[in-house]
Amino acid sequence: MAQEELKSINFMGWRKTIGAISILLLLVSIVSLAVNGLRLGLDFTGGTQIEVGFAEPANLGEIRTLLVEQGLENPTAVYFGSETEVLIRTQGAMQDGALVLIGNRLEALEPGAQIVRVERPAAGQAGLSQVIVLDGVSAAQVRDTDIFDRTYFGNVEFAQVEDGLAVTLENSLDVAYTNRLLTALSEHANTDVELRRSEFVGPQIGEELRDEGGLGMLVALFLVMLYIAFRFQYKFALGAVAALIHDVILVLGFFSLFQLDFDLTVLAAVLAVIGYSLNDTIVVFDRIRENFRLVRRGSPKEVVNFSLTQTLERTLITSLTTLLVLVMLFLFGGELINNFATALIVGVLVGTYSSIYVSANTLLALHIDREDLIPPPKEGEEQEELVP
Known part of the structure; x- marks a missing residue:
């Protein structure tokens, strides 16, 4: 393919400026995650x-x-x-809400009165489900108030114990x-x-979900890197993983910066973003690899620009149609999946951008060239060529 045929948009002419913007966005996201953290659901x-x-x-x-x-x-x-x-x-x-209400009403009844502890009833107290020990009030003060309204708590018994007033309830606080x-x-x-x-x-289940979700994301990134290295070349693997890490951090940073609830649906959206961005990146990489083998006179930068120009229409059409669906989902899907749709919208935008500027930019930073993509000669191939 002749040099004059490489008519393309000069994407990589802005690579240093865009790279600086990406680094700035990553720093903002990392700082927000470190300072604000995620508002876990x-x-x-x-x-x-x-x-x-x-x-x-x-x-x-x-x-x-x-x-x-x-x-x-x-x-x-x-x-x-x-x-x-x-x-x-x-x-x-x-139960936590009940304790807050009871504590507020105790304070209003007798300043300084407080809940000492909550425990299960002793063995043999059949039909009773919970005991609250209070300090600073007497049974006479509490009995005639609505703090332990029998409409909700059922039968209520009072007994003086060593460290306060024990209130035994028929119905649990929950x-x-x-x-x-x-x-x-x-x-x-x-x-x-x-x-x-x-x-x-339970909090323990919540911790397990968080840890296993994070582990699943790391495993996904590792497997992606192995696949790209096997399918293309290790420089392509580093470029793909750099783009995926970039996308994940920016989506997490967005949720941290605006303090949006991060729950399992958002984690699922982040994993979907990894798949979407990877698909787009592989399409770009496939064209770059093909053009490195076809274009003989272009520099690596020109070949990358040419490849990005060829895939631009496909990238934009795919992203716009996806965004159209996601925006409708955000507007009409209800509050329950708003954060899910938000994560996907941000992820698709960031993933489209990273496929063009982060992954391809990384390839040039790693000095990708035509020799990296030439298949190694088979054993004995050189000797065969010497045979008359």
Whole structure:
């Protein structure tokens, strides 16, 4: 292929400037991850989610305000299928919200009063499920208040113990608080509210999900590097992995910078971004390898520019059609998958950019040339050529 045929866009003419921008974005992302960290969702931190059904469409803004007033930690409320179905999530157990409410009411009743501990009832106390030990109040002060309303807690017994007042409850704090929360939601919305389901994710399970998810991402990157090295050449493998690491860090940095919830759906989106970016990168690499073998007079920079120009239309069409679907998913998919769609939108944009400027830029930085792609001669090939 003659030199004059290499008409192309000079992508690599901007490679130093674009490379500096990429490094800056990576530094911002890494600093944000180090300072702010990720706002881990309930899947990773542990917590409770309950689904409730309203007789009439619910107002999420009012529900979120009420949840904070009820003492829940970092509560969220989103529609779940329709405007009458609401999914409520909170870090920690329902018991934690109950303890906050009880603590606040104790302080209002008697300044300095506090909860000492929560424990299981002693053996032989059939029908009772939980014991709370209080300090700074007497049974007479608490008995006639609504702190331990029997509507929610069932039968309540008081006994003086060595370190305070032991309050034994028929219903656990989780059950009592959930019932109280349903009543509060019903009164606030002035409509019937029904509990659909309640689930608890323990902190240990959350840690396992986080660790295994991170390990899965590292294994995926390692296998990608092996595949590219085998399919192409080790410089291509380093370029592909550099682009994938770049994409993952920028997506994580975006979620850290804007403090968006990072849960299992977002982790799945990050893994999908790795696959999407890799597919795009392999298409570019395949064309670069082919042109290095076909183009005889072009410099490595010119061959890379020519290859990127040839694949530009395919890259843009693929990315735009994907983004069109993702934007519709973001706009009309509901709050439950907003972060999933956001991660994919950011990932597709970053992945398209990295396929052009990070992976190809890395190849030039590693001084890729035509000799790297010439197949090694087979054993005995030279001797065969010498035979008359």
